[in-house]
């Protein structure tokens with residue numbers, strides 16, 4: 001049985017799974033932490049990937065590897081293939097002004113937003129790579145001057161696995177290209193004019209591969225630490241991808257949300273809600289989305305189709321923060337939340353702890369409304385944190401449905417789905433039955449399934465079905481969302497130096 005590997009280089013950690021290509025059976029796995037912060041030196045992701053690969057028993061026996069990763073992050077490389085500055089991540093809001101400028105340049109108000117939605121499927125917010133390039137050009141001209149190529153976290157890791165054989169061999173896939181702001185899911189082509197508008201000049205960008213197209217071969221020396229450190233990225237010394245003489249096939253990879261959708265096998269009528277560092281709500285669609293309100297991003301998926309998606313900046317870490325405030329662990333937080341009644345007797349948490357992207361409020365802070373003597377308890381606060389985070393995602397569910405998504409059930413994934421409170425309260429807030437696959441790494445699994453498709457060949461990917469899903473149903477409680485809708489309009493912005 002051939003083995004394949006999938007990598008999830010996400011915001012908080014790197015996870016590697018090794019699975020049987022034909023059956024999908026998990027053979028071994030590993031993980032390693034990423035540093036905190038909204039700008040990160042990509043070499044930290046490379047170290048974490050190597051540690052996670054080691055923990056997963058290495059890749060010497062796998063036939064193919066694919067890397068999925070956090071979307072949007074700006075990795076800038078110089079002519080020699082060296083990283084120019086730490087990557088600005090999807091949750092870094094410093095380019096919010098640049099996003100507003102880019103929209104304004106395309107037309108006032110609705111016209112500007114409509115232009116971007118039509119051109120690249122999404123209206124830029126600070127998360128999108130194009131806005132980060134504009135920020136770099138305006139704020140760090142010396143760094144900007146050195147940039148020869150721009151790519152995304154998963155593109156860069158795939159390239160390093162290939163031995164970093166030169167900027168012309170950078171590869172990406174449709175799903176991650178669709179989060180840049182300069183590639184159109186509808187036409188499948190780069191919009192170099194928009195890249196140039198954002199940055200002021202043209203840059204080299206990765207070639208966009210189809211769902212089961214190989215990005216080259218794994219350079220065994222890259223993981224052994226010989227080739228890349230001795231020769232350095234961008235040199236010709238370690239060129240397995242070019243020669244085809246290396247180890248396992250490298251898949252095109254994917255953005256982490258597209259990989260999760262592929263990993264759980266989402267079908268028409270399924271909406272996936274992922275509660276990781278980001279909260280995302282998305283479905284698989286046959287045609288591209290173009291929402292001029294900017295709420296739904298019109299991404300591409302990992303199978304050749306499309307992935308309309310709503311993303312929030314505040315998800316699992318809202319629970320981490322609430323647990324920290326209450327000085328309890330995450331399991332105790334869930335118990336506390338479930339011990340309070342639905343609606344927390346009117347206590348509402350608006351969870352804009354990192355500012356927010358949807359709605360677009362990069363400078364907002366979180367708030368708690370409805371404090372009374374009765375609601376001033378740990379249980380009420382725990383419940384309000386879970387409900388507030390879920391209400392923000394439920395708004396995303398509405399937006400997706402308004403764009404034509406069919407919603408029959410919600411598939412809940414991500415670290416936050418491990419919370420018993422999230423699983424049980426979600427159907428009350430969403431108003432749909434919620435299916436929770438067994439705890440697992442669905443982004444890494446999606447990448448592994450892509451690698452299996454590559455290794456086995458054929459026009460369709462192998463069908464791996466997660467066994468043992470649990471279904472949660474509950475009577476919807478609309479009052480939770482009604483009160484949240486009042487509260488979310490009332491928040492303070494960050495103090496000037498916040």
Ligand SMILES: Nc1ncnc2c1ncn2[C@@H]1O[C@H](COP(=O)(O)OP(=O)(O)O)[C@@H](O)[C@H]1O
Nearest residue numbers: 010011012013276277316330414415416418419
């Ligand atoms: N039992 C749990 N209850 C609530 N949150 C959890 C639980 N287990 C993990 N998490 C949270 O999940 C998050 C990590 O989820 P993950 O999907 O791996 O994130 P990312 O992909 O963004 O790195 C962390 O913030 C962690 O606290």
Ligand SMILES: O=C(CO)[C@@H](O)[C@H](O)COP(=O)(O)O
Nearest residue numbers: 010011070071090276277278
């Ligand atoms: O910005 C988005 C989607 O547009 C985020 O979903 C990132 O892709 C980060 O994902 P996680 O690390 O939270 O899984």
